[in-house]
Amino acid sequence: MEPEEYDRIHAHERDHFWYRGLHALFAGALARALPGGPRRLLDAGCGTGGLLAVLARRFPQAQRVGFDFAPAALRLAARRAGAPLVRASIERVPFRDGCFDAVVSADVLYHRAVSDDAAALRELARVTRPGGVVLLNLPAHPELRGAHDAVIHTARRYARADLVRMAAAAGLGVERLCWFNATLFPLARWRRRRSAGGPARSDVALPPAPINAILSAWLRAEAWWTLRLPLPVGLSLFAILRRPA
Secondary structure (H helix, E strand, C coil): CCHHHHHHHHHHCCCCHHHHHHHHHHHHHHHHHCCCCCCEEEEECCCCCHHHHHHHHHCCCCEEEEEECCHHHHHHHCCCCCCCEEECCCCCCCCCCCCEEEEEEECCCCECCCCCHHHHHHHHHHCEEEEEEEEEEEEECHHHCCHHHHHHCECCCECHHHHHHHHHHCCCEEEEEEEECCCCHHHHHHHHHHHCCCCCCCCCCCCCHHHHHHHHHHHHHHHHHHCCCCCCCCCEEEEEEECCC
């Protein structure tokens, strides 16, 4: 990811509709997957710390830790995450086997710095206890590659079959695999196709307050819905994967 993108994310992730919806999805999925809440929680590729901060409020009893490979991300996360942070690669997770009840990873495996995404998922499975869960969000639809992908260093976008295959190879059961962000799919598809082959350009920008409030409420509602009934399409794939007990 371009270094200035971390600054943009840090500036907007508490208020931007996309992050509000995504964080609500992770928090809701974690509560459904582990009704008592996790005791030990890992954010694998924690970025600038926004998700860790949200999960701290939702699950105050959980011991939380995050890691990221980018020093710029960790510098910003230290201001927000409220949890111990480690610099590490998702392909070599520096924790012992089975030590976390839940591992969350928001838009990490797709990155060009991850040379082997299947091996990275095996690492996440390794540090998850039997009966624990791995929660993933990943960009979907290879044909949607656009100018924003150049900024965030996208190496791959995923189809459902890709995630099913990777989960099986990691020894994880697919408890739920669903689309997220159907709301903006038509607009994003149009914009991404127009920008394909053009100069790199970030999509992270805060819209006017009334629009942001409407989209925030809509995506939070979509996060609730997609955990219960499937959406027909979405910009992202979200997965709840469980390590067999």
